[in-house]
Amino acid sequence: MALLSVVTPGLVAVLCLIIGFMLVKSHGKAKTSETQTKRGTQKDFRPWVDQDLQDDSEKTPKDHEGDDWVDSNEEEDHPHVPYSPLRYPVETMLERSQHFFTLMNQRRSVRFISPEPVPREVIDNVIRSAGTAPSGAHTEPWTFVLVSDPEMKHQIRLIVEEEEEVNYRQRMGDKWVHDLVKLRTNWIKEYLDVAPYLILIFKQTYGILPNGKKKTHYYNEISVSISCGILLAALQNVGLVTVTSTPLNCGPQLRLLLKRPANEKLLMLLPVGYPASDATVPDFNRKPLDEIMTYI
Numbered sequence: 453m454a455l456l457s458v459v460t461p462g463l464v465a466v467l468c469l470i471i472g473f474m475l476v477k478s479h480g481k482a483k484t485s486e487t488q489t490k491r492g493t494q495k496d497f498r499p500w501v502d503q504d505l506q507d508d509s510e511k512t513p514k515d516h517e518g519d520d521w522v523d524s525n526e527e528e529d530h531p532h533v534p535y536s537p538l539r540y541p542v543e544t545m546l547e548r549s550q551h552f553f554t555l556m557n558q559r560r561s562v563r564f565i566s567p568e569p570v571p572r573e574v575i576d577n578v579i580r581s582a583g584t585a586p587s588g589a590h591t592e593p594w595t596f597v598l599v600s601d602p603e604m605k606h607q608i609r610l611i612v613e614e615e616e617e618v619n620y621r622q623r624m625g626d627k628w629v630h631d632l633v634k635l636r637t638n639w640i641k642e643y644l645d646v647a648p649y650l651i652l653i654f655k656q657t658y659g660i661l662p663n664g665k666k667k668t669h670y671y672n673e674i675s676v677s678i679s680c681g682i683l684l685a686a687l688q689n690v691g692l693v694t695v696t697s698t699p700l701n702c703g704p705q706l707r708l709l710l711k712r713p714a715n716e717k718l719l720m721l722l723p724v725g726y727p728a729s730d731a732t733v734p735d736f737n738r739k740p741l742d743e744i745m746t747y748i
Contacts, residue, residue: 522665555688557738562693564731565647565723574690575649575724581686585679588670593656594679597710600649607709608652609644612721615701616641643695647723651694652706653680654716666715676719687724693731697721 540548579596587593599605644650655676659667669675680696687694699706703718 520664520666522661522667556685559684559688560693560733561695562727562731562733563643563695564728565643565693565725566728567646567648568726570648570692570725574692575651578683578686578690578692579651582679582683585675585682587675587679588672589668591656591659591667591669591672591675593659593669593672594676595654595656595712595716596683597652597654597712598649599652599710602645604709605647605650606645608650608706608721609641611705611709612641612644612697612699612702615699615705618701641697643723647725649724651683651722651724652710652718653683653720653722654707654712655719656715657717658715660713660715673719680720683722687722691726692724693727694722694724697723 575598579598582596583592583594585594599608653676655672656669657672658669661667684694684696697720699718699721706718706721707716
């Protein structure tokens with residue numbers, strides 16, 4: 453009896469530990485089961501894929517001094533030339549600055565686009581304007597793919613809508629989806645079929661010279677983003693509308709569909725055209741100057 457009285461507390465402690473472990477494990481399984489019920493089975497669940505990291509086209513050497521990379525000494529030297537742009541009187545500057553602000557302040561993201569044809573030359577000039585953007589070491593690391601073929605536009609729509617539905621249902625989370633309610637957006641992108649043009653903007657992560665060597669493209673994403681800003685301004689200037697679309701998880705598929713090389717990454721997709729006659733936009737106001745600028 454004395455031995456039993458000594459052993460019993462130890463057995464009780466061991467049993468408590470075992471029971472506790474089983475309860476924790478059971479709770480973990482229940483939680484996992486609940487998560488899978490919400491999202492579907494693990495097989496069906498599709499996680500985020502960072503298009504810059506998961507696409508093999510980003511796998512470039514860290515050391516750009518190999519035989520397949522161009523030596524900076526091989527590059528052509530550019531002489532400097534005089535630069536004397538037109539200088540306006542102060543009154544003209546004020547007038548032009550106010551006119552440009554008024555024009556750009558009318559710019560809105562429009563999801564209701566008319567199928568009415570737009571002259572191709574206008575779009576060419578808009579893209580030429582985007583190509584005037586500054587870039588790291590003047591590498592101009594952008595490619596603009598202009599799509600007007602109805603079948604190709606529809607294939608693009610199918611790819612985008614498939615991934616967007618997964619984004620809305622699984623990846624984005626309740627808060628993100630709720631924040632988009634006021635914009636009345638969802639994964640249905642009818643404008644990808646309707647707009648007369650789609651402009652897909654690719655950043656070139658590195659350049660490929662005629663001799664096959666690779667050329668470093670510094671700050672390629674920032675450079676192309678600046679170019680996109682000029683593109684939006686150029687569209688506004690000619691009375692066309694668009695909605696800035698960054699098709700999450702669609703980059704690799706669209707790159708293959710459009711037969712773009714491995715060094716190019718999709719940055720933005722713009723449907724372009726005239727606004728539909730019944731187009732609407734959210735009644736938003738922009739922040740005043742004192743909320744976006746600090747003067748020192």
